[in-house]
């Protein structure tokens with residue numbers, strides 16, 4: 001297994017361009033199935049999850065090529081609506097195929113999606129939404145089969161503003177007969193990006209970014225060229241890494257409006273930031289301040305996907321901070337690893353009580369999930385001594401060669417290949 005070796009203690013400095021958003025690119029790749037033909041997607045990050053999605057699309061019969069940050073995808077050749085179980089299990093985003101395949105073929109055969117172990121992550125809201133559009137759903141322990149001769153628009157009220165359910169329903173409804181309105185929809189920027197992509201293909205959708213999305217079904221969609229938005233979570237990760245190492249970094253190709261709650265939280269921690277149209281300059285010269293309370297919640301509130309990374313900054317703050325996680329019940333797995341690096345964190349139910357320490361110390365730690373892994377990398381950059389991060393395939397799901405990105409900012413970080421003794425059995 002590959003590992004990251006980090007010599008900590010170097011302040012990050014310089015400028016970096018932020019890559020495209022995983023959470024926008026994945027549903028958009030799935031949505032491309034709804035318009036047979038050649039699509040060109042730009043600003044796509046080269047991530048493990050993107051490669052898994054391409055593998056699924058190829059398995060369905062599409063032709064796909066990833067060159068630099070551009071994917072050329074021919075979905076006209078697709079012949080199958082069955083996503084094999086072993087591919088479904090590799091990531092949560094495999095579930096995005098459900099709405100598009102149902103809309104295109106009138107039938108889809110999937111199974112429970114996999115992904116990081118951060119909570120139960122049910123898909124009941126996806127299924128309820130598709131059922132409301134008229135799909136017949138048959139669930140067995142190993143398969144979920146949805147079928148509909150004709151999807152029909154309707155009003156759908158989500159019990160919780162689920163990002164994935166909002167997106168799956170939007171995609172299926174785009175080719176349904178009549179009007180669908182999603183109430184209590186998720187408002188994440190990636191949903192607006194999906195709306196923009198679907199509309200560019202000829203869909204008629206308004207409201208993404210608010211809690212009410214209206215989709216007027218159209219008969220067909222056309223393939224297009226489209227550019228994915230920048231990744232706000234990668235941007236947030238770099239902001240925290242710069243602050244935790246007391247560095248000074250300029251982020252380019254970002255949308256600061258997507259990071260309002262994060263910028264607010266970091267400013268409360270004493271981090272200096274200057275915001276332009278598509279750049280953010282960040283610096284932190286002294287010890288961060290403790291922040292009384294940060295609560296993760298659906299957008300536009302503070303994102304769960306940056307909880308672990310910001311917690312690292314607060315482990316170094318002057319005083320006691322509290323972070324409350326309200327989205328995923330299993331998203332504190334980084335805490336044990338950070339404690340091994342000298343952090344002082346106590347968990348009580350879904351709150352973490354973080355007593356700042358003057359410094360962290362390098363250790364061998366394990367990435368238990370994507371953002372926990374990113375947090376451990378930041379901790380390693382800020383720590384005294386050497387940190388080895390293991391199980392980094394989790395990090396590769398969401399960061400395009402994280403070690404290259406951070407090396408450009410002066411970090412001493414390198415990826416080491418598996419040693420032969422580890423691969424021989």
Ligand SMILES: CC(=O)N[C@H]1[C@@H](OP(=O)(O)OP(=O)(O)OC[C@H]2O[C@@H](n3ccc(=O)[nH]c3=O)[C@H](O)[C@@H]2O)O[C@H](CO)[C@@H](O)[C@@H]1O
Pocket residue numbers: 022023024026092093119120121122123124125126127160161162163164165186190298304305327328329
């Ligand atoms: C590819 C992608 O965009 N992933 C993001 C998406 O995941 P994802 O779309 O899976 O997140 P959701 O918003 O659906 O999930 C939020 C909460 O709702 C629950 N839930 C969800 C669906 C459902 O049918 N039933 C149900 O109970 C989940 O268990 C979780 O507790 O939003 C999350 C919350 O911002 C982010 O952390 C993920 O990075």
Ligand SMILES: C=C(OP(=O)(O)O)C(=O)O
Pocket residue numbers: 091092093115116118305370371398
């Ligand atoms: C939880 C995440 O992603 P996914 O929904 O793809 O598992 C994430 O990006 O932090």
